[in-house]
Amino acid sequence: MWSLLVICVVNALLILNTGALKIPRRSTKVPPGFVTTRGREFELEGKPFAFVGANSYWLPLLLTEDDVERTFKTMQEAGVKVLRTWGFNAINATELTSALDSGLTYYQVWNSSQWVLNDGPQGLQRLDHVISTAGKHDIKVILAFTNNWVGYGGSDLYVQWIAGAGQPHDVFFTDPRIIASYQSYVKTLVERYKDSPNIFAWELMNEARCLSDTLPAGPNCVPGSNTLKTWYQQQSDFVRSLDPNHLITTGGEGHFYWKKPLEYWYNHTLVSDYNYNGQAGEDFDHDMLLPNIDFGTYHLYPQSWYSELDFPGSNWTVENWGLQWIDEHIQAANNIRKKHLCELG
Template sequence: MRSIQKVLTPFKLIAMAKFGGSQLFLCVLALVAATAAADLPGFVERIGMTFQTEGSTFLFNGFNAHWLMGDAASPHSNGSKVTALFEEAAAAGLTVCRTWAFYDGFSNDSLQVTPGVYHEQVFKGLDFVISEARKNGLRVILSLVNNYNDYGGRAQYVDWARRAGLVVPSVDDFYTHDTIKGYFKKHIEYILNRMNTFTKMAYKNDPSIMAWELINEPHCESDPSGKIFTAWVQEMATFLKTIDNNHLLGVGLEGFYGSSTPDKVKLNNPNAVQIGVDFIKVHKVIEIDYATVHAYPDFWLKGQSEDKKTEFVKQWLWNHWKDSVEMLRKPLMLGGFGKTKKDPGYSEHIRNDFYSTVYDSIYRISKNGHKTFTGGLMWQLFVEGMESQDDGFEIILSQDANATALILNQSKRMGELAGSGTCTCTCTCTVA
């Protein structure tokens, strides 16, 4: 394991200085470059209900940054923002980044223009992202398609089929139509077998990739039972593992319960009872290595008080961890969480309290639950000069001392916890 602690000592300067001066920040980044040029790490593996690498427990603090491939492929940027982001992230002890390995459609910025046809320049952008992550001691989780129309998503696959003359009534046919499933399998195969032009290593053989994720926040409203989506996960997971059995595989769920546990449906947010996914049923697919949950109370509990949102998130994380270890016997990851500036009543104080709640929950559960809650990925990190892409959730580390201190502290204690011993966790985990 590349321990988080390897980069923490020099970065205590960041917390002390609170990014008070750009010169200090640049000096610290120089230390990062020297410290994070680590040897090629081993693959992250699932051992029992924990993650391990090279015989050591793997816990992490991480982030989302969906925009990386596009920036790396842009002739206006040439990846400068990618490099800056990974350097800043490493300085804050962050070790995992979740990002998109998709952009489907007819745009010049797209990765996959038509089924199986790719823009090489954009693919080189993804190559660069993986290479830069490795240089800075980070691992990436690559998501393979979007549920939403942003960056193409399921709807683009359906549109391709319709343009080919096929009758496809619904976007949810993405999960059942043989031709469309074939399109997606080709994408999986192409991505996994891609030879990185920077590292000269096939993606499927690169331990800098921590995990594959089948789909970002899937829904299938046409089948509230969740059976259609679960069958799709089984088919795609089996296919992917025949090509690549080196990497972890996740699904990308938000965590909504379904028909297999009717007593738990009440735990969902009010808008997610019938979206056609089932947290328990889907994660019982053997080929899926870990469970995922997301937490966006500003979207899910609109109009409710901050106290109610906070209590919801604490219970949401606790219940999903408990079910992951007791019913699924798999580790849990918080794949995305955040607080939006666009929510009425937002303040940095409220955001920081939310982050503290999430980070404290992850740490406490992991510490007392045999390290089976593996880490969390905040949404999302930007760097300076990205104001035009503002989505309301972004944090720029070099401009936000308080958020940086919270993130750095979580990185430090998760790193220390990971180094406190290895547990294969065949026991029943409880949190006092």
């Protein structure tokens, strides 16, 4: 079963950069079938486009075209109009034999500082089929370019193969060699699908943070460093230079960086809340001001984020915190007059 993708919509405002640097901008007139924004709405073919979606990251990993077809048929019957999926799955060369034997979908193979693209029948041709089948069932696709986490060959493969051992996770966002490699892969995907009305939006990264599950954050990615914001701007501008028509978003979890972050009591100690103190690296209020970020995203995992507070008899509840988190993003989006999208994993 797929996870729920909930769409929450507020106003959008064009943010203009008045500096000397010319920033590529989204076209004001998109081709037929492309989703765009107007005022308080997503819009499709000149009409408001409201929808329920699915977080279906696993779709390109299905081994047969029949499985893909049946999945989309079920989604269409359920009223799904938008889905989010991975545009990435990378492996090390040592895993290639196993991947070939199992039929695993993979797009990149790493054996040096440069990955090798797999655009064959076990690679991007499977993603082609997902994108084309989505269109047959009147469903749009949000496509994520890479993962913050080690799963599915995420950003730490770039760090390990290009920057080398001993480097913190956040060099992914700053090392020019890594950025060039990431952009090379992004360009491959964008140029492959930029004319497709089946794409709803490009997503720069799934859940970008200063750290990952295998590598720590370094001293250059701390609250207020704007490491992620700078990367979001660079990469959204890069994607926009390749594609003037599709929407672009971050894929972030929506962490805040408040001057007075929330705190909570745990084990007789007042704890600064990670979701509000900037340690993750995001600054939702300001990241959403970037000119080529068309709408915001946020995720919520209260039972794992607050496991120490989520126990029987506690006055803290998943429901109350979840409603608070949603409302805080609604207010933040209202303040900057942009749309936001809640991706419930």
